[in-house]
Amino acid sequence: MEYDISPKEFEQFRALIYQECGISLNDSKKTLLVSRLSKRLRMLELDSFQAYYDRVAGETDGEEFTLLLDLVSTNKTDFFREPKHFDFLREQILPTLQSTRRVRIWSSASSSGEEPYTIAMTLRDSVPDPERWDCKILASDISTRVLAKAASGIYEADRVRDLPPDLVERHFLKGKGERAGMIKVKPHLIEMVRYRRINLMDDTFPIKGHLDLIFCRNVMIYFDRPTQTKLVNKFHRYLKPGGFLFIGHSENIQSLDQPFKAVAPTIYRKEM
Numbered sequence: 001m002e003y004d005i006s007p008k009e010f011e012q013f014r015a016l017i018y019q020e021c022g023i024s025l026n027d028s029k030k031t032l033l034v035s036r037l038s039k040r041l042r043m044l045e046l047d048s049f050q051a052y053y054d055r056v057a058g059e060t061d062g063e064e065f066t067l068l069l070d071l072v073s074t075n076k077t078d079f080f081r082e083p084k085h086f087d088f089l090r091e092q093i094l095p096t097l098q099s100t101r102r103v104r105i106w107s108s109a110s111s112s113g114e115e116p117y118t119i120a121m122t123l124r125d126s127v128p129d130p131e132r133w134d135c136k137i138l139a140s141d142i143s144t145r146v147l148a149k150a151a152s153g154i155y156e157a158d159r160v161r162d163l164p165p166d167l168v169e170r171h172f173l174k175g176k177g178e179r180a181g182m183i184k185v186k187p188h189l190i191e192m193v194r195y196r197r198i199n200l201m202d203d204t205f206p207i208k209g210h211l212d213l214i215f216c217r218n219v220m221i222y223f224d225r226p227t228q229t230k231l232v233n234k235f236h237r238y239l240k241p242g243g244f245l246f247i248g249h250s251e252n253i254q255s256l257d258q259p260f261k262a263v264a265p266t267i268y269r270k271e272m
């Protein structure tokens with residue numbers, strides 16, 4: 001069965017996705033939406049986009065909405081993606097925290113976990129006494145599907161192909177037998193990260209105390225300027241004075257009405 005989306009139906013999906021997760025779909029995304037969703041409609045044996053909309057709109061924190069989001073957004077990520085951020089963390093930030101050995105970090109669009117585990121590996125490998133650090137990394141995403149993958153810590157071995165072999169040896173277990181070709185993050189990293197579903201559009205976040213670092217990389221690019229402005233100002237409230245915000249390399253918050261000071265490309269700091 002071939003499906004066609006009416007302007008009204010597209011508008012309904014666009015409004016729902018924008019309202020629930022801040023992603024703005026422009027008209028050029030119509031073909032993408034139709035081609036990606038048609039498969040789903042066929043699977044559910046629904047006869048129109050309207051029928052699918054009615055189903056999804058009724059349960060925006062449920063499985064079907066997560067599935068819809070996965071179809072329209074990208075979860076693309078990598079270990080050590082945009083590596084300059086982790087150099088900055090290792091060289092400029094962690095040494096200043098050595099006296100307290102306490103750090104609170106939020107990876108706020110963590111996708112399948114590569115980003116929070118990279119933060120954990122950076123800390124483990126660059127401070128002299130990692131076992132004595134009180135380090136907590138909160139990793140969150142809107143998609144429960146990617147969070148489940150992240151929490152499992154299991155990936156295809158290909159994902160670490162380009163990392164230094166000694167780093168892989170220190171932080172991953174290689175699958176054998178049935179699990180050949182897979183790797184698993186070692187427990188010392190898994191223990192450092194806690195996962196939960198958080199929607200960046202929420203007015204407040206379930207976070208107690210103030211954070212040293214927030215990573216929000218490669219998601220703001222899908223949000224419009226008012227949504228970005230609101231989010232960056234919210235992040236500011238959750239950071240300690242002197243805390244840092246990391247954004248994606250193709251993102252820019254300089255022209256938004258927000259109080260951060262740029263300290264390096266795509267790295268911002270809250271005033272002390």
Ligand SMILES: C[S@@+](CC[C@H](N)C(=O)[O-])C[C@H]1O[C@@H](n2cnc3c(N)ncnc32)[C@H](O)[C@@H]1O
Pocket residue numbers: 020021022023073074075076077078081108109110111112115140141142143146198199200201216217218219248
């Ligand atoms: C491209 S991935 C970025 C992953 C990682 N930060 C990186 O840079 O490699 C974007 C993630 O943002 C998540 N996302 C989209 N809208 C969101 C929202 N409103 N709240 C929380 N996460 C959201 C998506 O589910 C996706 O996993």
